[in-house]
Amino acid sequence: MRMQVLRTTLLAMMLSACASAPRTSAEARANPRELSSREQALHVLNRLSFGPRPGDVDRVLATGVDRWIDRQLQPERIPDPALDALLKAYPVLRMSANELAEEFPPPGAALRQARQRGDTALAKGKRVELARASRSIVGEITSARVARASVSERQLQEVMTDFWLNHFTVFVGKGQLRYTLPDYERESIRPFVFGRFRDLLGAVARSPAMLQYLDNVQSVADSGRRVSESRRVARRDRQARSRQRGLNENYARELLELHTLGVDGGYTQQDVIDVARALTGWTVGPPRIGTQGFVFNPAAHDAEEKLVLGHRLPAGRGIEDGEEVLDILARHPSTARFISRKLAIRFVSDAPSDELVDLAADVFRRSDGDIREVVRAIVTSSEFFSRAAYRAKVKSPFEVVVSALRAVDARPDTTPRTAAVVAQLGQPIYGHQAPNGWPETSEPWMNTGAILSRINFGLALAAGRVPGASLRQWPAFDTLSRRSAKEQVAGVVEAFLGGVVSAETRDVLESGVNPLLARAGTDSTFAIMEPDSVASASSAARERRRRVAGTAGAPVRLSGLSQTVGLALGSPEFQRR
Amino acid sequence: MQRRVFLRDGALALLTIGLSPSFLRRTVFAQSLPQGQKGKVLVCLFQRGAADALNMVVPFGERAYYALRPTIAIPAPGRGDGPRGVDLDGFFALHPSLAPLVPLYKRGILAPIQAVGSPSSTRSHFDAQDYMESGTPDVKSTHDGWLNRLLAVRGTCEACAPSPFRAVSMTPQMPRMLEGPEPVIAMSSLGEFSVRTSGASVDRLEALYRSGSTDLVHGAGRDMFEAVRMLRAADPSRYAAAPGADYPRSPFALHLKEIAQLIKANVGLEVAFADVGGWDTHVNQGGASGALAARLDDFSRSLAAFVTDLGDRMEDVVIVTMSEFGRMARQNGTGGTDHGHAGAMFVIGGSVRGGKVLGRWPGLQPEQLYEGRDLALTTDFRSVFAEVVSRHMGAATLDRIFPGFAGEPSGWLGIL
Numbered sequence: 001m002r003m004q005v006l007r008t009t010l011l012a013m014m015l016s017a018c019a020s021a022p023r024t025s026a027e028a029r030a031n032p033r034e035l036s037s038r039e040q041a042l043h044v045l046n047r048l049s050f051g052p053r054p055g056d057v058d059r060v061l062a063t064g065v066d067r068w069i070d071r072q073l074q075p076e077r078i079p080d081p082a083l084d085a086l087l088k089a090y091p092v093l094r095m096s097a098n099e100l101a102e103e104f105p106p107p108g109a110a111l112r113q114a115r116q117r118g119d120t121a122l123a124k125g126k127r128v129e130l131a132r133a134s135r136s137i138v139g140e141i142t143s144a145r146v147a148r149a150s151v152s153e154r155q156l157q158e159v160m161t162d163f164w165l166n167h168f169t170v171f172v173g174k175g176q177l178r179y180t181l182p183d184y185e186r187e188s189i190r191p192f193v194f195g196r197f198r199d200l201l202g203a204v205a206r207s208p209a210m211l212q213y214l215d216n217v218q219s220v221a222d223s224g225r226r227v228s229e230s231r232r233v234a235r236r237d238r239q240a241r242s243r244q245r246g247l248n249e250n251y252a253r254e255l256l257e258l259h260t261l262g263v264d265g266g267y268t269q270q271d272v273i274d275v276a277r278a279l280t281g282w283t284v285g286p287p288r289i290g291t292q293g294f295v296f297n298p299a300a301h302d303a304e305e306k307l308v309l310g311h312r313l314p315a316g317r318g319i320e321d322g323e324e325v326l327d328i329l330a331r332h333p334s335t336a337r338f339i340s341r342k343l344a345i346r347f348v349s350d351a352p353s354d355e356l357v358d359l360a361a362d363v364f365r366r367s368d369g370d371i372r373e374v375v376r377a378i379v380t381s382s383e384f385f386s387r388a389a390y391r392a393k394v395k396s397p398f399e400v401v402v403s404a405l406r407a408v409d410a411r412p413d414t415t416p417r418t419a420a421v422v423a424q425l426g427q428p429i430y431g432h433q434a435p436n437g438w439p440e441t442s443e444p445w446m447n448t449g450a451i452l453s454r455i456n457f458g459l460a461l462a463a464g465r466v467p468g469a470s471l472r473q474w475p476a477f478d479t480l481s482r483r484s485a486k487e488q489v490a491g492v493v494e495a496f497l498g499g500v501v502s503a504e505t506r507d508v509l510e511s512g513v514n515p516l517l518a519r520a521g522t523d524s525t526f527a528i529m530e531p532d533s534v535a536s537a538s539s540a541a542r543e544r545r546r547r548v549a550g551t552a553g554a555p556v557r558l559s560g561l562s563q564t565v566g567l568a569l570g571s572p573e574f575q576r577r
Numbered sequence: 578m579q580r581r582v583f584l585r586d587g588a589l590a591l592l593t594i595g596l597s598p599s600f601l602r603r604t605v606f607a608q609s610l611p612q613g614q615k616g617k618v619l620v621c622l623f624q625r626g627a628a629d630a631l632n633m634v635v636p637f638g639e640r641a642y643y644a645l646r647p648t649i650a651i652p653a654p655g656r657g658d659g660p661r662g663v664d665l666d667g668f669f670a671l672h673p674s675l676a677p678l679v680p681l682y683k684r685g686i687l688a689p690i691q692a693v694g695s696p697s698s699t700r701s702h703f704d705a706q707d708y709m710e711s712g713t714p715d716v717k718s719t720h721d722g723w724l725n726r727l728l729a730v731r732g733t734c735e736a737c738a739p740s741p742f743r744a745v746s747m748t749p750q751m752p753r754m755l756e757g758p759e760p761v762i763a764m765s766s767l768g769e770f771s772v773r774t775s776g777a778s779v780d781r782l783e784a785l786y787r788s789g790s791t792d793l794v795h796g797a798g799r800d801m802f803e804a805v806r807m808l809r810a811a812d813p814s815r816y817a818a819a820p821g822a823d824y825p826r827s828p829f830a831l832h833l834k835e836i837a838q839l840i841k842a843n844v845g846l847e848v849a850f851a852d853v854g855g856w857d858t859h860v861n862q863g864g865a866s867g868a869l870a871a872r873l874d875d876f877s878r879s880l881a882a883f884v885t886d887l888g889d890r891m892e893d894v895v896i897v898t899m900s901e902f903g904r905m906a907r908q909n910g911t912g913g914t915d916h917g918h919a920g921a922m923f924v925i926g927g928s929v930r931g932g933k934v935l936g937r938w939p940g941l942q943p944e945q946l947y948e949g950r951d952l953a954l955t956t957d958f959r960s961v962f963a964e965v966v967s968r969h970m971g972a973a974t975l976d977r978i979f980p981g982f983a984g985e986p987s988g989w990l991g992i993l
Contacts, residue, residue, distance in 0.1 A: 446797040448741040449762040504788030572794040
């Protein structure tokens with residue numbers, strides 16, 4: 001096992017050492033890749049990062065594609081001063097759930113306290129203010145997700161964070177769960193994104209966010225079952241038990257179906273029940289809002305014998321039951337395959353080959369679920385660098401927004417506005433209600449409404465309406481402004497579309513004329529105009545007619561270079577990665 | 578009139594493009610169908626926050642009602658000072674702010690349903706909304722919404738692709754009820770559904786998506802430009818509601834108005850969704866007037882305007898209103914009501930057998946209350962949805978829309 005890992009690393013290092021030199025035929029045989037070096041550089045930037053910033057492709061080529069991958073796999077060695085500076089803008093991220101609940105109390109709790117004081121009419125203005133403050137933490141949390149993904153040098157780490165937060169999704173709108181989100185991301189997900197799967201699974205299982213989201217906090221041994229500790233049951237627990245009716249299978253089911261084995265992973269309803277029984281007593285400490293974190297409550301734990309996937313869990317135990325269940329699940333072959341396939345879908349294509357999944361699952365099993373090595377196996381495979389995988393993935397809305405911000409080298413926006421744009425495009429951060437998370441495949445992201453929102457986003461960004469993203473800050477803007485239309489298009493294609501587009505797309509960008517569309521525009525692409533320049537009276541009138549009172553954002557008017565950028569961001573090519 | 582105008586513009590669009598997307602063919606085809614076979618439409622409206630059923634459909638004939646709610650009960654119909662309930666059948670009355678719905682009740686196209694809701698015992702807004710939208714109470718592992726499953730089950734005719742406006746949610750985000758594999762458009766307003774730039778840029782953007790390639794992204798883009806054109810032909814900015822359709826100036830009314838527009842423009846709408854908040858009345862909810870009365874005023878005037886606006890088209894339309902649960906029978910210490918159990922729904926439509934309050938009344942005596950505190954449930958919400966999608970939308974395989982629900986037609990309320 002170790003040997004295998006070592007060999008892979010050595011091979012990667014050897015390859016990267018000479019990657020910038022012309023490839024020798026021996027090297028090509030050792031690792032046959034269908035993509036040119038430049039395509040490979042773009043490919044890794046699109047898959048292992050949230051897209052290239054200006055100059056990134058050349059930087060990857062200078063480093064060498066394989067060495068760049070290897071570096072991204074070891075984020076702890078990558079200095080990240082821009083990120084460190086950015087995080088100062090988000091005090092909420094460093095706070096515990098308790099601190100947050102104290103600083104921004106939920107309006108309901110404040111109201112109850114006021115009632116207890118006999119103050120039945122907490123002023124309405126005060127209530128509104130409390131509500132706004134308690135929501136503001138969500139704004140910071142979601143804003144930070146976008147800003148970190150766009151500025152961090154540890155791009156693969158951000159991609160993996162996005163992946164695992166989606167795999168172990170929780171919903172911000174459930175009860176008071178929002179207070180636990182900074183804790184969840186900081187303590188339960190981020191430290192483990194390249195760690196052992198068992199450690200990640202365990203951290204999530206003990207997280208107040210997941211325990212609340214999937215109701216394990218309410219799951220107690222069914223009445224009649226022997227519990228681990230019944231001698232002196234605290235009043236609070238007695239109350240809790242009378243209020244709560246017993247076993248809640250919600251977390252157990254999703255733990256098997258969505259977090260580990262997969263729906264066809266070979267478990268039965270009885271396994272779900274026994275896993276739920278094993279996890280009774282895994283809950284959070286008081287206060288309910290905020291919470292001091294994970295506690296095991298023996299008075300709620302079903303201490304009778306259980307049978308999980310053929311393993312007997314003896315009677316009379318406590319927290320060990322749950323830990324053993326997590327051990328069994330993390331080391332189950334179905335888990336190795338399920339996680340490997342999902343990673344391959346994220347990194348390679350919507351339908352990765354069985355060979356690739358087998359290869360990754362094999363690394364998963366042999367390395368005891370070492371996520372770093374599983375990812376390494378996937379992103380250094382020949383299938384990853386195959387022609388078929390190149391630009392085969394459709395970007396999620398989060399990826400569309402972050403990749404566009406990176407392409408123009410935008411300053412990070414520390415307001416919630418850019419995160420709101422991601423939500424408008426259909427992927428509110430921490431906003432997926434059901435526990436299956438956002439789709440990893442392309443098709444669900446592509447439909448009539450989605451493509452329209454994406455095009456409008458591209459236009460808004462080109463018009464300078466996306467916070468932090470100004471074309472004037474885009475390093476190439478000044479230089480290109482003085483060039484010919486053809487050179488402008490080349491520059492835009494280079495920056496936003498990786499330098500390679502179909503002949504048709506280039507034609508449309510250059511001439512504005514499409515042979516397939518007789519009424520295409522005939523404006524001059526050479527004239528440079530500011531984004532807010534006045535459009536012709538006739539089109540303005542047309543726009544006024546089209547506009548409906550009360551809709552967000554007036555139409556943008558673009559010409560010249562900004563129009564070309566708007567078109568590029570709205571093009572089919574930009575929707576892919 | 579409206580229809581003919583659209584047909585002409587639609588045909589014009591086809592000529593201009595030189596390509597005929599299948600959903601446009603279908604729309605044009607639909608013009609020539611006899612009235613009876615024209616598209617049926619289901620409009621689902623969600624009152625988020627748990628609307629107080631007992632003050633919407635008021636059981637004034639039940640003495641316990643007044644004992645439970647000393648300061649917020651709605652006065653029984655009859656003579657007296659101030660606003661009072663509007664009598665429906667000698668036992669139930671509508672809240673005075675729901676008076677705009679009374680003509681619909683008298684015409685027999687409105688059926689209030691009392692003591693209806695989810696059999697789940699949860700009093701969490703999140704869980705209860707989740708169950709009402711997934712259509713599977715107490716089962717959290719359902720990933721799609723029942724309206725999306727309805728779309729899948731209902732299918733479309735073989736020769737034609739579905740209209741891009743087949744299912745529209747007038748919400749910024751996709752609601753849980755419509756989540757799933759069938760395509761749905763979610764938008765805050767019709768005006769939002771346009772490419773927001775001027776002519777030349779729009780043409781060039783469209784040109785980018787017309788470049789030969791037939792992959793997923795190009796396909797979605799081409800469909801989108803057709804859909805935008807289709808909507809522009811219906812010209813939402815110039816829409817005037819039918820005479821007498823007096824929509825309030827509220828977001829909810831605007832959503833209903835735009836749904837009416839889509840229905841009248843014949844763009845192939847089958848399912849529409851909108852929601853309206855402000856029902857979580859824990860504090861000072863008021864009685865015949867006050868906070869809840871104001872919410873109900875907007876709600877009922879919007880609905881009444883929508884029905885007037887659609888006129889004869891209401892023959893093809895059924896509206897179902899819902900809320901995740903009702904509120905406690907007894908008022909709380911702050912002039913409001915806390916989370917309860919069963920609630921009330923309204924079903925409105927030309928084919929609705931209304932004019933009476935449906936659902937068995939469970940009573941409000943202490944032993945009749947659910948867990949000693951809430952209105953008990955006598956009708957599962959799935960039984961209402963099942964009857965509507967079956968009799969109105971013609972959906973056959975109900976077990977795919979509501980898996981695990983054994984409600985037989987014999988147990989339906991006879992809404993339609």
